[in-house]
Amino acid sequence: MENVGYFAPSDVGQALELLAEQGSKATVLAGGTDLVPAINYYSLWPENLIFIGALGLDYIKEEGGKLLIGSGATWTQILEDPLVAEKAPALAQAARQGGSVATRNAGTVGGNLANASPAADLTVILLALEAEVLLKSSAGKRTVALKDFFTGPGETVMNDDELLMEVQIPLPAGSAAFQKLGRRKAMTLSVVNAGVKLNLDGDTCSGACIALGAMAPTPLRCSAAEEMLVGKKLDAALIAECAAAAVAAGSPIDDQRASAWYRTKAGTAIVARALAQAAGIGG
Numbered sequence: 001m002e003n004v005g006y007f008a009p010s011d012v013g014q015a016l017e018l019l020a021e022q023g024s025k026a027t028v029l030a031g032g033t034d035l036v037p038a039i040n041y042y043s044l045w046p047e048n049l050i051f052i053g054a055l056g057l058d059y060i061k062e063e064g065g066k067l068l069i070g071s072g073a074t075w076t077q078i079l080e081d082p083l084v085a086e087k088a089p090a091l092a093q094a095a096r097q098g099g100s101v102a103t104r105n106a107g108t109v110g111g112n113l114a115n116a117s118p119a120a121d122l123t124v125i126l127l128a129l130e131a132e133v134l135l136k137s138s139a140g141k142r143t144v145a146l147k148d149f150f151t152g153p154g155e156t157v158m159n160d161d162e163l164l165m166e167v168q169i170p171l172p173a174g175s176a177a178f179q180k181l182g183r184r185k186a187m188t189l190s191v192v193n194a195g196v197k198l199n200l201d202g203d204t205c206s207g208a209c210i211a212l213g214a215m216a217p218t219p220l221r222c223s224a225a226e227e228m229l230v231g232k233k234l235d236a237a238l239i240a241e242c243a244a245a246a247v248a249a250g251s252p253i254d255d256q257r258a259s260a261w262y263r264t265k266a267g268t269a270i271v272a273r274a275l276a277q278a279a280g281i282g283g
């Protein structure tokens with residue numbers, strides 16, 4: 001890579017000024033675990049890289065009834081953090097299953113979201129947890145629900161001058177679970193993944209969120225399937241019916257990792273497993 005500008009601002013204000021000045025000529029660099037392979041293998045040629053690893057965005061804290069995770073928090077931080085373990089254990093469960101020690105040490109939650117892969121693992125459980133993202137530019141800030149964040153593969157509602165600052169998870173985070181199926185057990189992108197969150201009143205479901213990855217051009221919330229559970233006692237038959245409805249909301253494709261047929265079959269099993277786990281009825 002030649003003739004690439006490299007900037008390493010030391011505070012958020014400087015970073016936002018650089019983004020405002022450079023607009024589409026700037027590419028944000030966090031852990032680099034998505035971006036660097038894209039540069040190496042797919043001939044992506046950024047004009048200017050803005051490294052955001054020195055902005056202090058690697059915090060995890062509870063505030064105002066929310067779990068706040070700075071966009072620079074790594075997968076390792078998330079899977080080791082006691083607050084995440086207590087308040088949103090399914091997120092830690094997802095972080096534990098991603099990549100390798102090296103990618104988990106470098107890769108960030110902000111990068112996983114901003115990269116907007118339909119198969120991203122942290123993304124799908126955060127979608128189920130009804131997370132929002134805080135976006136900032138030099139002109140101001142806004143909060144966007146993750147369900148409205150993704151617009152296509154690699155595409156989000158973020159403007160060129162915006163930085164993803166923080167992920168906000170409303171608490172309590174219900175009873176949640178994450179399931180992933182890859183082509184092997186480790187170091188693999190998901191063929192299909194699912195995150196679910198259930199609010200349970202005894203054994204009756206009072207609220208449900210179901211998110212699916214790698215089944216559509218964007219990570220998906222399955223609202224029709226969610227509605228099937230509300231006000232009902234969860235059992236194996238209802239879970240199977242709901243999992244089939246969740247997958248029916250997708251539009252899977254054949255690609256190098258799996259066929260659409262396989263994704264549909266496996267996705268149904270993965271959603272059913274996640275629902276059973278969250279409901280505490282085995283799976």
Ligand SMILES: Cc1cc2nc3c(=O)[nH]c(=O)nc-3n(C[C@H](O)[C@H](O)[C@H](O)COP(=O)(O)OP(=O)(O)OC[C@H]3O[C@@H](n4cnc5c(N)ncnc54)[C@H](O)[C@@H]3O)c2cc1C
Pocket residue numbers: 027028029030031032033034035036037052071072097098099100103106107108109110111112113114115119120121122162163164165187188189190
């Ligand atoms: C070997 C390997 C295995 C992997 N395994 C998995 C896996 O199992 N599951 C999975 O989901 N992913 C996996 N990944 C993908 C990757 O590790 C994650 O998506 C990671 O979270 C990306 O974060 P990053 O900090 O490295 O992002 P970067 O590569 O630095 O950035 C990714 C994109 O997001 C943008 N960006 C980053 N941060 C911000 C921000 N704060 N604001 C605005 N834009 C931003 C960048 O400009 C770039 O376009 C794997 C990658 C590799 C190389």
